[in-house]
Amino acid sequence: MGKCLSQVNVSVADNQEHGRLNKVSEDALHHRSQSQSGNYSPAGLEQHPSSASLLQDELSSLYQTINSLTVEVTSGSFEEESFATPPLDEDIPSPVEMDEIRYITANTDTEEQNFPFPKALNTHIEELKLDVLLQKADHLRMNESHKMESFELLCDHKEKFSEETEFLWRLARAYGDMYDLSTSTQEKKHYANVGKTLGERAITRAPMNGHCHLWYAVLCGYVSEFEGLQNKINCGHLFKKHLEIAIQLLPEEPLLYYLKGRYCYTVSRLSWIEKKMAATLFGEIPSSTVHEALHNFLKTEELQPGYSMSNYMYAAKCYVELGEPQEACKFCNLALLLPIVTKEDKDAHKEVKKMIGSLKRKKTDKKNGKSH
DSSP states (O other): OOOOOOOOOOOOOOOHHHHHHHHHHHHHHHHHHHHTTTTOOOOOOOSSOOTTTHHHHHHHTTTOOOOOOOOOOOOHHIIIIISOOOOOOTTSOOTTGGGTOOOOOSSOGGGOTTOOOOOOSSSSOOOOOHHHHHHHHHHHHTSGGGHHHHHHHHHHTHHHHTTOHHHHHHHHHHHHHHHHHOOOHHHHHHHHHHHHHHHHHHHHHOTTOHHHHHHHHHHHHHHGGGSOHHHHHHHHHHHHHHHHHHHHHOTTOHHHHHHHHHHHHHHHTOOHHHHHHHHHHHSSOOOOOHHHHHHHHHHHHHHSTTOOHHHHHHHHHHHHHTTOHHHHHHHHHHHHTSOOOSHHHHHHHHHHHHHHHHHHHHHHHHHHHHHO
């Protein structure tokens, strides 16, 4: 069924020279996007993070289907030309602005002139009403091989519907899909950062829309893939905050509990230095347990049985750490019953096979030890 799993607001000089360069190179991206549409393969998130990079890899994963659940920092020209935002009530600050987390990344989108924000990908496009467009984009996205087509469809209509909340969060989600599909580090960074910026705008327009918070959280996780420890922790803070808001607004969405399980599992394994850094930045040490992670993975399964191979795999990992090998084997076997569709599935399948081998060896060693 559902297969799963910033722009950290960047301080960029709004210079018109970069804007002109972006315009010159825009058409090249669209032709390149269409010509490569059959060559992309889903790029899942890292499954085996080291202690030093655990938070980065785990949060980045979020969704792809967020092992899982890959989109770039927008330049000043993108902000002004592609999605001009009407003035908001000055008395209502953006939810993202309230976080007061603003920092500079090493490489901004203005430095990546090969990846401008695309304009309409087709010279002649079919004009669709908003509800028809959204339905078509959602339908295309259900098939892994049609996610790029869904992305292109939304980009073709961005100028017409850029002020519509339902369109905006879907476009942010589509940039996350392109992060997953891309195999280039530069492209992944571009898609993650542009998507995160779109997510911020969606939240500003509709702070009570759970999907806006969900996909903003996911894209914060993707952006963290390219950050140093401090900014990575900033992204983690944003991820947790908006994930919790999304859960309050969408309590029956299984993806949210899978993502929260991933977050809890990651935090339970943070190194001392990572926890210390987080405490320095936010005044508290992040804490969670394997039990809490397992609770969320089981909640995901309750809401949608057979949700994903990755969800079963992480539940099995939790049971291994809790010393319950029989339950771990049960969830490993459930994982192997699911088809391999995405790269995330492929990675999870390999991990499950390794886990089963390890559990069998431990069982054999225990038996031999008793016999002596």
